[in-house]
């Protein structure tokens with residue numbers, strides 16, 4: 001058994017490379033029946049409307065929903081998070097189909113267009129506690145969504161401070177520092193609910209593999225219960241595991 005990566009569109013290669021760096025085989029998933037061969041699934045970032053059209057074309061939605069309903073671990077990054085959310089706002093006209101299961105509301109292009117993409121240091125105490133390393137993580141946000149609301153079972157793992165809508169729209173220079181502080185809002189950018197994980201940013205585009213390790217830890221628990229295990233890529237030497245075969249941001 002291995003970790004599946006939905007490979008219709010977007011950053012699936014980068015996820016597979018990140019898994020390889022920690023010695024785990026990622027299996028490309030393009031057909032419903034391929035989901036039977038994996039214990040956990042990553043839905044990558046990309047463009048959620050396009051990904052949804054491709055998933056529909058390949059009749060993947062029923063199998064993806066069953067996978068989630070069976071309680072198997074699924075991690076959605078960026079467009080993948082949009083796929084997993086129970087509710088999304090800011091969809092294209094005509095809407096788009098979702099997998100659902102993660103009890104939260106996402107706003108599709110919350111931070112703006114591609115030009116408003118950014119990187120920032122996020123506080124990630126849960127990641128540091130469970131898999132070690134520093135308390136911060138480099139968040140790469142590419143035309144990213146944000147999580148506006150979470151259900152009672154959904155745990156917030158990271159958030160990010162942005163100017164509130166009013167102050168973002170305000171052209172006034174007379175705002176005092178205090179007013180500025182008050183008008184900041186925190187939006188949620190990483191959540192966990194049972195075996196479902198969602199991040200609005202792209203850990204697979206950094207050299208830091210801790211979110212992948214964290215997800216595998218979640219997946220490992222399921223593997224133990226179902227007496228299967230995540231197979232490590234034994235053919236990789238230590239040296240090869242450290243090496244990335246794609247350009248990544250350090």
Ligand SMILES: NC(=O)CC[C@H](N)C(=O)O
Pocket residue numbers: 044045046047048049077078079080082108109142143144145
């Ligand atoms: N980097 C991403 O995955 C961006 C997601 C994009 N906002 C969407 O709607 O699909």
